[in-house]
Each structure stands twice: as C-alpha cells, then as structure tokens.
Amino acid sequence: MAKFIIIDGDRAFNEEGEKENLRELLEFCILRNRSGKIPHILIVNCPDFEYIACLHTPKYKGQNVAQYIIKELGYRDIDAFKSDKKIYSVLHKNGNSSDVMLAALKRRDCFVVNECKVNRSKYEINVKTSYNWEELEKRGSNINEFFEIVDSF
Secondary structure (H helix, E strand, C coil), X not given: CCEEEEEECHHHHHCCCHHHHHHHHHHHHHHHHHHCCCCEEEEEXXXXXXXXXXXXXXXXXXXXXXXXXXXXXXXXXXXXXXXXXXXXXXXXXXXXXXXXXXXXXXXXXXXXXXXEEEEHHHCEEEEEEEECHHHCCCCEECCHHHHHHHHHC
C-alpha cells in the first residue's frame, strides 16, 4: 500500500506562504518514507495539470497552455477545460494518450524525485524522496513515477 499525493506546483511560487507549505509536505513525506510504514509518494506537476494535459497530445511542443487548449482541444476557455468531466476521454483519443505524455516527461528534469523499490511478493514499496528547489519553476512532472509503480504490480 502507498499514498500518492498529486499536486500542481504553481501555487508554491505564485502565492505567499505556499512554498513553505510545500516544504512542510515534502518533509512530512520524507519522514513517512523513512519510517518504513505506508510510503507517501509526492507527485508535483509544474506548473500545473493543464500543462501535463497538453503533453498528452503529440502536437504540443511547449506553446502557451491556455491558447493551445482553446485552439487545439476546442475549449472556449480554461475553466471549461477544467470542469469537463469527460477530460479523460479527450486526452485519450485521436492519438492523444498518457504514453505520449510519459515519453515527453522522461526527457525533463523534475522538482521531486522518488526512488522507489518495489517488492511485489510482499506488496511493499520503499521510497527515498529528494527534491531540487531550482526545478520548481521549470516545466516538468514526476507523474511518470505513479505509472511506473502502478505498472509494477
């Protein structure tokens, strides 16, 4: 068993006090992971979910996220995109997929890195979490770690 905590990193550098909240969350996860009990695997999307969603499409090459979502995905604005309950199907049709997103992310540096060792026979995950504040304001994500762990079982 493991707990995945998936957040957008944009608040940490856009809102006062949020960087400290993120630091506390990181330290909490690191302590939990050292305890050997239920691992806490922090996934940080930088800057946000919308960027990661754009990576699902082969056409996305770093354009402005809002403009891309409106023009290429056909939404009237970002709020319509965020509230679409069928977003999963949009991001997984017409050549769009999580495989496209994962391939794009493997080439990027991440703010958080979770080194995970999975023991399938005991259903255990040992996690060592590290982070680099210099990467927080760059585009990237370690959401690939989520898929790798889930796929390992």
